[in-house]
Amino acid sequence: MTDxxxxxxxxxxxxxxxxxxxxxxxxxxVAGFGMAGIDVSVFYLPLWAVTGTVGVWAFAILMVCVMVKxxxxxxxxxxxxxK
Amino acid sequence: MNFLxxxxxxxxxxxxxxISVYVRREAASESGFLSHYFVGNRALGGFVLAMTTVATYSxxxxxxxxxxxxxxxxxxxxxxxxxxxxxxxxxxxIYGKRVALLSRKLNAVTVVDIIRARYSSDALAAIxxxxxxxxxxxxxxxxxxxxxxxxxxxxxxxYEMGLVVxxxxxxxxxxxxxxxxxxxxxxxxxxxxxxxxxxxFYFVLQAGGGYTNIMQNIADNHxxxxxxxxGGNMPLGLYFTQWLLVGICTIALPQSVVRGISYKDTKxxxxxxxxxxxxxxxxNIGINMIGILSRGVLTEPLSxxxxxxxxxxxxxxxxxxxxxxGFAIIGPLAASISTISGLLIVAxxxxxxxxFIHYRRKNGKGELxxxxxxxxxxVATATLGTVVFLxxxxxxxxxxLINMFAFGGLETAFFWVLIFGxxxxxxxxxxxxxxxxxxxxxxxxxxGLGIKLFGLHPIVIGISVSLVFFLAGxxxxxxxxxxxxxxxxxxx
Numbered sequence: 343m344t345d346x347x348x349x350x351x352x353x354x355x356x357x358x359x360x361x362x363x364x365x366x367x368x369x370x371x372v373a374g375f376g377m378a379g380i381d382v383s384v385f386y387l388p389l390w391a392v393t394g395t396v397g398v399w400a401f402a403i404l405m406v407c408v409m410v411k412x413x414x415x416x417x418x419x420x421x422x423x424x425k
Numbered sequence: 426m427n428f429l430x431x432x433x434x435x436x437x438x439x440x441x442x443x444i445s446v447y448v449r450r451e452a453a454s455e456s457g458f459l460s461h462y463f464v465g466n467r468a469l470g471g472f473v474l475a476m477t478t479v480a481t482y483s484x485x486x487x488x489x490x491x492x493x494x495x496x497x498x499x500x501x502x503x504x505x506x507x508x509x510x511x512x513x514x515x516x517x518x519i520y521g522k523r524v525a526l527l528s529r530k531l532n533a534v535t536v537v538d539i540i541r542a543r544y545s546s547d548a549l550a551a552i553x554x555x556x557x558x559x560x561x562x563x564x565x566x567x568x569x570x571x572x573x574x575x576x577x578x579x580x581x582x583x584y585e586m587g588l589v590v591x592x593x594x595x596x597x598x599x600x601x602x603x604x605x606x607x608x609x610x611x612x613x614x615x616x617x618x619x620x621x622x623x624x625x626f627y628f629v630l631q632a633g634g635g636y637t638n639i640m641q642n643i644a645d646n647h648x649x650x651x652x653x654x655x656g657g658n659m660p661l662g663l664y665f666t667q668w669l670l671v672g673i674c675t676i677a678l679p680q681s682v683v684r685g686i687s688y689k690d691t692k693x694x695x696x697x698x699x700x701x702x703x704x705x706x707x708x709n710i711g712i713n714m715i716g717i718l719s720r721g722v723l724t725e726p727l728s729x730x731x732x733x734x735x736x737x738x739x740x741x742x743x744x745x746x747x748x749x750x751g752f753a754i755i756g757p758l759a760a761s762i763s764t765i766s767g768l769l770i771v772a773x774x775x776x777x778x779x780x781f782i783h784y785r786r787k788n789g790k791g792e793l794x795x796x797x798x799x800x801x802x803x804v805a806t807a808t809l810g811t812v813v814f815l816x817x818x819x820x821x822x823x824x825x826l827i828n829m830f831a832f833g834g835l836e837t838a839f840f841w842v843l844i845f846g847x848x849x850x851x852x853x854x855x856x857x858x859x860x861x862x863x864x865x866x867x868x869x870x871x872x873g874l875g876i877k878l879f880g881l882h883p884i885v886i887g888i889s890v891s892l893v894f895f896l897a898g899x900x901x902x903x904x905x906x907x908x909x910x911x912x913x914x915x916x917x
Binding site: 344345346348349352353355356358359360362363366367370374375378385386387388390391394395396398399402403406407409410414415416417419420 | 500507510511514515519525526529636637641652653673690691698699702703706707710914915916917
């Protein structure tokens with residue numbers, strides 16, 4: 343990978359990270375505020391208190407796994423010369 | 426007061442010093458002292474990178490003030506706190522590879538090194554170093570005070586004794602071992618924090634009569650704790666600003682960004698993003714859940730305990746058997762210790778590398794011998810830590826002001842400077858200077874005077890003003906040609 347290609351890949355990964363943040367914010371809204379009106383209890387807790395906390399955490403871990411596996415690429419950090 | 430209770434903490438601190446001494450002996454055989462002392466020779470693996478990033482980010486307030494608020498507010502507080510699951514993957518995903526590559530090209534060991542090179546501005550670098558040292562000093566003092574107060578409230582010893590037992594030892598092991606020691610001790614701290622959460626969880630549940638009993642009590646007597654707005658205690662605006670303050674804008678914290686300079690390879694970075702997201706979520710949900718479960722232990726109104734800061738210390742003293750308190754206290758103190766060491770080494774690097782060595786070279790003075798460089802770095806780190814330690818013995822009121830400004834102030838100063846600087850060519854030094862100075866001053870004024878836009882936290886003012894200043898400076902004032910741009914933005 344040349345320096346230019348590395349920069350393009352890094353920009354792509356930064357954009358994917360930004361998109362993941364937006365996705366997480368939407369999920370957080372739906373899992374918390376969106377579930378607040380549903381009259382269902384899980385472990386003596388209202389549904390929103392589970393999906394909006396542990397649910398958001400689990401979703402974030404899953405999302406980072408997907409990002410890393412499908413969008414992030416390994417690159418050599420030590421080689422600085424263009425090929 | 427029982428000396429036997431102190432033994433677990435003393436043993437823990439002895440292990441920390443032992444790690445530091447070991448790291449220093451290892452380092453003696455390697456070349457490149459600055460890189461070793463301030464960024465661990467860029468050799469951290471994924472697990473250590475994740476743990477040091479989380480441990481530095483998680484402060485004593487995460488273990489004391491936060492869960493105290495959860496006791497008061499309920500599940501809305503955990504819902505808000507969980508936005509911090511972004512704290513590791515955002516900063517490493519956006520800046521991790523960028524600063525790793527640039528630091529190797531530029532031989533940079535600090536974030537300020539990279540900022541100086543990007544904008545070709547000594548003035549911006551000097552201001553950045555000043556902002557880091559000032560705000561870090563305020564935060565470190567607050568960590569010293571918070572940890573010592575917790576120690577005093579739960580163990581029954583004097584505040585000053587607490588400061589000496591954990592505070593002075595942190596300064597010593599940080600000065601001896603540098604960043605690599607900080608990273609390894611942070612890893613141990615993070616593991617101890619997680620174990621501490623499990624231990625506290627168990628005893629608080631037991632003392633409260635079990636999970637079902639506690640939840641039934643909350644449903645019957647405090648039903649607002651089960652609502653996202655907590656009967657008006659958690660306004661929508663607070664949620665919004667917390668996303669900015671402890672979510673999105675944390676990518677600008679220099680103590681997090683510098684972790685991007687310190688790791689070995691991208692495989693480790695990817696691992697750290699996953700591990701870090703797991704750990705930061707575990708800690709935030711776990712410790713705040715303990716705050717809520719403490720309702721089963723502390724059943725009186727808040728006024729009976731003082732402030733929310735007294736909830737967790739009182740809960741520990743009430744729920745945990747005396748024979749185990751010495752173990753239980755290590756987790757929360759580890760949060761304080763790891764933040765102090767993480768900030769101290771970055772602040773010291775700003776003083777030594779960004780100011781002292783830079784201006785020495787600029788004035789044409791020769792390079793320092795490795796022995797002298799080593800001595801100066803260790804002494805400077807120890808001196809900085811000792812000054813903060815002495816301030817913490819009797820903190821003046823201005824320290825609390827600086828601490829209050831610190832988190833948002835650092836974010837305001839560096840958010841646009843880093844994101845535009847590292848990803849756009851048009852950003853120039855005038856925009857960066859105006860943004861860092863103007864944004865930070867406006868943020869501190871808004872925070873100090875209590876000015877709020879639409880009732881939102883002053884970070885909204887700080888980050889908005891900072892953006893306007895950056896755009897105005899970059900587009901209205903033309904900068905001379907910056908040769909370093911070729912390094913930052915290589916051509917095809």
